[in-house]
Amino acid sequence: xxxxxxxxxxxxxxxxxxxxxxxxxxxxxxxxxxxxxxxxxxxxxxxxxxxxxxxxxxxxxxxxxxxxxxxxxxxxxxxxxxxxxxxxxxxxxxxxxxxxxxxxxxxxxxxxxxxxxxxxxxxxxxxxxxxxxxxxxxxxxxxxxxxxxxxxxxxxxxxxxxxxxxxxxxxxxxxxxxxxxxxxxxxxxxxxxxx
Numbered sequence: 001x002x003x004x005x006x007x008x009x010x011x012x013x014x015x016x017x018x019x020x021x022x023x024x025x026x027x028x029x030x031x032x033x034x035x036x037x038x039x040x041x042x043x044x045x046x047x048x049x050x051x052x053x054x055x056x057x058x059x060x061x062x063x064x065x066x067x068x069x070x071x072x073x074x075x076x077x078x079x080x081x082x083x084x085x086x087x088x089x090x091x092x093x094x095x096x097x098x099x100x101x102x103x104x105x106x107x108x109x110x111x112x113x114x115x116x117x118x119x120x121x122x123x124x125x126x127x128x129x130x131x132x133x134x135x136x137x138x139x140x141x142x143x144x145x146x147x148x149x150x151x152x153x154x155x156x157x158x159x160x161x162x163x164x165x166x167x168x169x170x171x172x173x174x175x176x177x178x179x180x181x182x183x184x185x186x187x188x189x190x191x192x193x194x195x
Contacts, residue, residue, distance in 0.1 A: 026095030
């Protein structure tokens with residue numbers, strides 16, 4: 001049932017619209033989504049979508065913003081966490097961004113900015129060729145995301161934690177030029193599981 005509201009826009013409705021839009025854009029991309037579809041998913045009148053966000057393109061620009069990463073001292077550990085997220089169920093904003101990156105200039109620019117920022121963060125203080133190591137690493141993680149979540153690559157379909165530990169983590173470690181992190185990772189996992 002669609003509700004109609006009068007009065008000032010509420011923060012709850014704005015968040016409700018944003019979450020519905022991320023799912024809608026994630027499933028259909030920018031071109032395949034409509035304001036009406038977002039409103040229906042949010043259970044509101046389409047006029048509220050326009051009232052809160054202006055247009056479908058404006059809403060898309062906000063919906064694809066990715067949260068920033070926290071500062072990490074151990075680059076390898078940070079990248080392992082990123083891979084864990086990318087090989088798991090994608091957050092709605094990531095799904096919307098990746099689905100639309102080749103068809104919507106806003107998504108292309110947003111993803112380019114995001115990868116440039118991640119590459120710069122990974123390269124920071126890493127020496128002369130740090131940028132050359134960081135760029136392929138960041139873009140390869142994007143490739144893993146696309147292959148697993150959108151192309152449904154069989155080899156990545158049912159990847160286990162053991163397989164990730166055995167194949168993906170050494171690849172990341174070699175790419176960034178860090179030492180073997182297996183014991184640090186196991187210690188961290190043990191600490192997470194401890195009461």
